[in-house]
Amino acid sequence: MTSSLAERWRNLREELPASARLLAVSKGHPSSSIRALALLGQRAFGESRLQEALPKQNDLADLEIEWHFIGRLQSNKVRPVVKAFSVIHSVDSLELARRVSRIASEEEVSPSVLLQVKLRPDPSKGGFDADHLQNVWAELSTLPAMRVVGLMTMAPFDCPVMDRRALFSECRHLADHLGLPDCSMGMSGDWRDATAAGSTWLRLGSALFGARPVSAPAMG
Numbered sequence: 001m002t003s004s005l006a007e008r009w010r011n012l013r014e015e016l017p018a019s020a021r022l023l024a025v026s027k028g029h030p031s032s033s034i035r036a037l038a039l040l041g042q043r044a045f046g047e048s049r050l051q052e053a054l055p056k057q058n059d060l061a062d063l064e065i066e067w068h069f070i071g072r073l074q075s076n077k078v079r080p081v082v083k084a085f086s087v088i089h090s091v092d093s094l095e096l097a098r099r100v101s102r103i104a105s106e107e108e109v110s111p112s113v114l115l116q117v118k119l120r121p122d123p124s125k126g127g128f129d130a131d132h133l134q135n136v137w138a139e140l141s142t143l144p145a146m147r148v149v150g151l152m153t154m155a156p157f158d159c160p161v162m163d164r165r166a167l168f169s170e171c172r173h174l175a176d177h178l179g180l181p182d183c184s185m186g187m188s189g190d191w192r193d194a195t196a197a198g199s200t201w202l203r204l205g206s207a208l209f210g211a212r213p214v215s216a217p218a219m220g
C-alpha cells in the first residue's frame with residue numbers, strides 16, 4: 001500500500017466526529033486496496049455495481065468486511081444484492097422496498113436498508129419525494145425481513161454550494177421525524193457540509209482512495 005492511502009484514512013478518521021462513520025467507496029479500486037484498508041481497521045466498504053463487487057468479495061472472503069450496496073438497484077438484481085450485501089443505501093421506491101422485503105424473506109436474510117430520498121429536482125437520480133415517503137411510511141416501516149435504518153441522499157451535480165447544507169439538514173430532519181438513526185449523505189466533494197448537518201455515513205471514494213483508476217459510473 002502507498003503510505004498515502006493509510007495517511008488519508010487516518011486523517012479522515014481524525015476529522016470525523018464520533019457520530020459519523022466512514023463508508024469506504026471502493027468501486028473502481030482493486031481488492032488489494034480494500035485489503036490494505038481493512039487491515040488498518042476499516043470495516044465498511046461500499047460498491048455500486050454487483051458484477052464488480054462479487055469477485056472482490058470473493059477475493060476478500062477471509063476478512064470481516066461489512067459490504068454496503070450504494071448503486072442504483074435494478075429490480076432484477078435484488079436477489080443477488082440481498083445475498084451479498086448486508087446494507088443497501090439505495091432503495092428508492094415503495095415497489096423496490098416491497099421486492100427487497102419479499103426476496104430477503106425468501107433468502108432468510110435481513111438487510112439494513114436506507115431509503116434514498118430526492119429533496120431537489122434531479123432528472124439523473126431516483127428517490128422518494130419527502131411527502132410520498134411520509135404517506136407510505138406506515139407500510140415501509142413494517143415490511144418484514146428488512147430493517148429501515150435511515151435515509152440516503154445526494155446533492156444534484158448543479159446544487160449551489162450555499163444550498164448543500166440546507167439540503168442535508170432537510171434530510172436529517174426528515175430522518176429524525178421518522179425516528180431513523182442514520183443519514184447516508186456526503187461524498188468526497190461535500191462531506192464536510194454533510195457532516196455538519198448530521199450525516200452518520202459518509203460515502204467517500206476519491207477523498208480516500210484517490211482518483212478511480214478504472215471508470216466507474218457515479219450512481220444515476
Ligand SMILES: *Cc1c(COP(=O)(O)O)cnc(C)c1O
Nearest residue numbers: 025187188203204205206218219
Ligand atoms: C461513487 C459514489 C460515491 C463516492 O464518490 P466520491 O466522489 O469518489 O467520494 C458515493 N456515493 C455514491 C452513490 C457513489 O456512486
